[in-house]
């Protein structure tokens with residue numbers, strides 16, 4: 180049975196949480212008194228459905244069931260996890276927590292608060308041990324970070340439980356060791372925001388020029404290396420010490436005047452909102468969200484290819500979700516069903532069906548599963564031996580459409596002391612989508628030559 184998440188407050192952030200939980204297979208109950216909340220969440224969910232699966236290389240779980248609860252009590256009843264995302268007002272959050280804990284006193288209760296400390300959230304609570312900060316980043320359904328901030332009143336075991344749930348839905352829970360206003364990331368965001376307000380107020384730059392300054396340069400660097408690793412590289416061969424010696428002194432130069440906060444007047448708001456309208460008003464917010472999502476998917480896929488930063492989290496999440504087929508009986512004459520895949524958005528071409536390179540990908544996933552099955556997985560490769568593909572013949576027997584679930588099965592046609600001759604079927608249910616005949620050579624990787632495999636392979640390879 181699917182687990183249940185309750186989302187209290189279904190605005191920008193609550194909608195993102197709802198989408199992430201739903202697409203991770205959880206049932207979700209949302210409570211938000213705004214009559215527009217179901218429409219808004221529907222639109223966020225549509226964007227999320229087009230985006231999140233494009234990061235996965237393994238089948239997505241079946242989507243959970245979404246309900247809009249009439250009351251907060253109905254929403255939290257039986258919830259395994261509750262995420263509060265109401266407006267950023269402490270009195271409101273306190274009221275909401277009191278209501279939640281009347282109905283579900285022991286449930287894990289994460290707050291999306293951007294700035295309040297957990298000890299502030301826990302004030303006067305019936306059970307402070309389960310209330311903590313789980314601060315996400317917009318769009319919650321794509322960005323993995325959730326800052327997890329406990330206070331000394333939290334039960335550490337429950338916090339670990341919450342972190343595990345967030346990992347399960349593909350997030351990266353960053354445990355903040357000491358509570359502080361605005362946690363870690365928002366302190367940076369606020370510092371940059373403060374500088375930007377000054378620059379616009381003083382007529383130094385427009386909103387568009389500031390965005391260009393970020394997105395054409397350091398913003399690209401930050402997304403993959405952060406601050407310290409970027410500056411370590413900028414220090415040249417002498418690294419961080421040299422970087423600090425060279426640029427440390429500039430901290431006491433006049434730049435620091437910008438630490439003051441500009442007065443937040445109507446005039447400043449109109450100036451910034453007017454420039455922002457001129458810059459981006461020709462797009463709707465939903466269009467901008469879709470542009471943002473497509474760009475983020477591109478970045479994240481590149482990071483995934485290099486197992487770096489947020490891409491590493493995606494790979495680990497795939498590994499956690501990879502469907503491991505039950506070990507088939509080795510002496511059965513039937514094809515071994517070894518791989519389970521799903522046609523994901525990035526697999527679709529301009530004809531609206533699975534693109535040809537993905538047929539080979541599906542075959543390759545199946546072949547890799549077979550090699551793991553006979554003991555030639557990554558440990559074996561690390562020992563310097565592997566199978567290389569010498570020839571593939573693909574027959575495209577049928578179309579596969581977005582979301583189709585495919586299986587890959589293998590029959591060994593022949594095997595000798597260096598070769599493996601395989602017949603791979605990619606099927607949707609009983610329907611053949613493709614068949615691939617492959618010849619693999621066993622290779623001594625250091626020598627770069629075909630070589631005899633060890634005797635343990637003959638368990639499965641003898642036809």
Ligand SMILES: NC(=O)C1=CN([C@@H]2O[C@H](COP(=O)(O)OP(=O)(O)OC[C@H]3O[C@@H](n4cnc5c(N)ncnc54)[C@H](O)[C@@H]3O)[C@@H](O)[C@H]2O)C=CC1
Pocket residue numbers: 187188189190191192193210211212213216263264265266267268271275291292293294314315316317
């Ligand atoms: N917008 C952002 O970029 C981010 C916001 N956050 C945090 O997430 C929380 C929510 O922010 P947003 O989603 O941006 O605000 P929002 O204004 O889009 O949504 C807040 C929602 O809470 C609902 N609400 C108000 N009172 C309620 C109640 N008693 N019960 C249930 N729902 C209620 C409102 O109807 C509204 O739909 C805040 O704590 C904010 O600091 C965190 C990360 C990023």
Ligand SMILES: C[N+](C)(C)CC(=O)CC(=O)[O-]
Pocket residue numbers: 292293315316317365368
């Ligand atoms: C502006 N903000 C403080 C609400 C931003 C956040 O909390 C995180 C984000 O997604 O930028």
